Amino acid sequence: MIKLALLRPMEERDFVQITRQKTIPESDVVPMANWMFEEVWSKLLPMQILTENLSFSVKDNVITPPDAPVPDCMSCGACCAAFVYVSTAPGNDLADADCWKIVKNGRKRTITVDRLIRRRRSDKSCVALEGRLGEQVSCRIYNERPQMCRxxxxxxxxxxxxxxxxxxxxxxxxxEMSDAKAKLEQAGKQDRSNTIKRAIIDESDEENKFTISAELHDGSAYLIHSFDPRKETWFQSEIEGLTLEAAAQMIKNRS
Ligand code: SF4
Ligand code: SF4
Structure with a gap:
């Protein structure tokens, strides 16, 4: 009789091993990002409002008063230390040493479906962040920084x-909290149902053919593109958050 190895949950040492690699299987990314997020945010002050509900562009601000002073990034660096998932678009020429390639192992081929900026093992901050948080910081790759950072x-x-x-x-x-909550509730009525919540790149049964499907916030799903990975590269994160029309336009412009 063959003795089967028992499955055990992933432990910290597994993640440390994963983060040493240059290439990470897609299935390890979410648990790894959650682990890093816990490591970072458990040491910070409590989040008063979930950041995922907040805008990252000033023009879409809901709770910050229009006359509030704009902070100076050079003496901050908080976002570069706190947000553990910073993806780079295909064509962004960052050095391999600064990135993890996220790969999907298909039945016949392995392709890169995303590329993330590496994090420091010590404090999980972005590897490109230099200086001291809250005092004097800079981005080593400022001119090539990913779209998410821009x-x-x-x-x-x-x-x-x-x-x-x-x-x-x-x-x-x-x-201020109660005022912010009321404003967010009001803003939450904006319709996000036709934006893409999740993009999935999968291998099809056809030789050298991969597909991209988009799952919208309203639960519907669409096949939006088929491509030959020898000729085109697509990253899931560059499609997520777009409307179907915007995704179609981006695909048309690039393929
Ligand atoms: S570094 Fe990030 S968190 Fe700090 S002021 Fe600039 S944008 Fe805001
Ligand atoms: S690439 Fe630069 S701007 Fe982007 S998170 Fe890293 S240090 Fe910050």
């Missing part, structure tokens, strides 16, 4: 929230 604006609701978590700004008062 889109994250100083002075946005999310920026202020993460600064509060690091103690770089005072907490919201009870009155």
């Amino acid at each position: 889109k994250f604006e100083a002075g946005s609701d999310r920026c202020h929230a993460v600064r509060r978590a690091y103690g770089f700004e005072p907490f919201l008062t009870l009155e």
